Amino acid sequence: MVVVAHPHDFTHCAGTCGIHASRGDAVTVVTLTNGATKHNERLYDELIKPPAERAPRIVNQSREDYAREKLREFRAVCGLFGVGDVRVHGFAEPYRMERTLESVETLKQIILEVRPDIMISHRRYLRGRSGMVSASRNEHDEAGFATHEAMHLASLPDPSSDVPPHSVALTYYLGAFFETDEIDFYVDIGDWAEKRVQAEVLFATQGHTEAFARKRIEVDAGRAGWVCGTQYAEGFVRCDADLFDELPVPDRALQRARGKRMDQLRRMSGELPGPSKA
Ligand SMILES: [Zn+2]
Helix, strand or coil: CEEECCHHHHHHHHHHHHHHHHCCCCCEEEECCCCCCCCCHHHHHHHCCCHHHCCHHHHCCCHHHHHHHHHHHHHHHHHHCCCCEEEECCCCCCCCCHHHHHHHHHHHHHHHHHCCCEEEECCCCCCCHHHCCCCCCCHHHHHHHHHHHHHHHHHCCCCCCCCCCCCCCEEEEEHHHCCHHHCCEEEECHHHHHHHHHHHHHCHHHCCCHHHHHHHHHHCHHHHHHHHCCCCEEEEEECCCCCCCCCCCCHHHHHHHHCCHHHHHHHHHCCCCCCCCC
């Protein structure tokens, strides 16, 4: 289960969700807002013009109509990655958990219905440059707080309910909202990178062109892949330390350590397929 603040935030783990959906795992994506006030770059560009020069088609588009268009794009993006269970909530922007406690209850009910093993959401940490903690409220952080609150409530026994409590086994945060040296692990999304590009293109309401989409994925998923020695990847941060029966040794770690160095370079550049395709 994935919980994000805005529709586009899902893209940061879309390749990973595509991998799991294609293996038969059930994936549910929840967006707390419909993104009605976000990334309307075309409107911004019209409103900085003198009134007489503004394009009526863009200026007169209602916020609801813009949100409807974005949600059509969002559902199409989820479909690209095999995700059919898409839940959209129009909680008000700017989203604040305390102001919208209804959203915590909504999330709790979805958790009790879907009963996910894995939760992917926004970080629950406030952070800032040079150790200065940000005092400004951020919708992504708020979505992370709400998700944690909902997971906690869903795990509490409630004798008045017929629905048993549910504890989520593993919680991961979207690596896109962390610095590179804070990432705990990466998932190789080499087979899904082109779909990540298509997803960016589909968000046309946010002004994305194909050139922008390719550049974005190259510097975003491409940078993540570069750091961990593959072509494209998505990073994640663990909520809790993992518990293992012994020290885990992923095949990918052995391959990187024992494989040919030239093969490694060719794998990073896409000239050699990753192990999932080999
Ligand atoms: Zn967002």
